[in-house]
Amino acid sequence: MQEVVKNFLLNFTQMVKIFTFKKRKDFLRVAKSAYVATHNMVLQAAPSLSITDDIMVGYTATKKIGNAVIRNKSKRRLRAVVREVLSKYAAPHTDYVFIARNSTSYCNYQELKSDTVYAIKKINKNFIAAPTPANGKEPKNESHA
Numbered sequence: 001m002q003e004v005v006k007n008f009l010l011n012f013t014q015m016v017k018i019f020t021f022k023k024r025k026d027f028l029r030v031a032k033s034a035y036v037a038t039h040n041m042v043l044q045a046a047p048s049l050s051i052t053d054d055i056m057v058g059y060t061a062t063k064k065i066g067n068a069v070i071r072n073k074s075k076r077r078l079r080a081v082v083r084e085v086l087s088k089y090a091a092p093h094t095d096y097v098f099i100a101r102n103s104t105s106y107c108n109y110q111e112l113k114s115d116t117v118y119a120i121k122k123i124n125k126n127f128i129a130a131p132t133p134a135n136g137k138e139p140k141n142e143s144h145a
Contacts, residue, residue, distance in 0.1 A: 018086060021058035021097070030058065030097045034126045036119040040107045041078065042099040043119040045091075047127060055090050057082060061100035074100035077109070081116045089117060091124040 021027055033046035048056060059078050061071035078098045090096070104112065 017054045018082070019054055019056050021056060021095075026056070026095070027058050027060065027097055030095050034123055036123045038115040038119050039101070040103045040112050040115045041101055041119065043116070043123055044097040044099065045123045045127065046095050048093040048095045050093070053092050055086060056095040057086065058095075058097040059100070060097065061104075065100055065102050066105070070105050071100065074104040077104060077112060078116075081109075081113050085113060085116050085120065089120045089124070091127045094124070094127045096120075096123075 021030075029049075030044045030046040033044065035042060035044040037043075050056065059075045059082075061074045063071070065071060065074060078100060082096075082098060086096070098116075
């Protein structure tokens with residue numbers, strides 16, 4: 001029993017905190033960077049301005065997808081999926097914005113979850129840093145004209 005508690009506490013302390021965007025300028029900054037569109041959502045991502053490993057996330061739903069009830073339901077579903085998935089698949093030092101689509105509010109939860117995982121994996125390919133040499137210096141360009 002103590003090992004179970006110990007493992008839980010160890011995993012809990014290693015979890016990365018997820019914070020949400022509050023300011024419009026953060027949404028606009030992320031919108032200028034890469035995006036992946038799936039059937040049920042759109043994911044935008046940009047390099048983080050923060051020096052910590054915490055993840056910044058934003059959620060948005062435009063008036064095109066429906067009235068306030070549908071927009072709020074869509075954002076609630078996105079938040080639930082992100083809580084479940086993001087800590088496992090998120091790239092370090094990357095900010096994410098999830099945009100709801102018409103089908104977000106009524107699609108199957110497992111389908112939304114799989115779309116989210118697919119989008120995160122695909123967009124992370126843009127933000128994974130290239131490996132650096134062991135000495136930490138960039139390789140010199142050896143071409144002579």
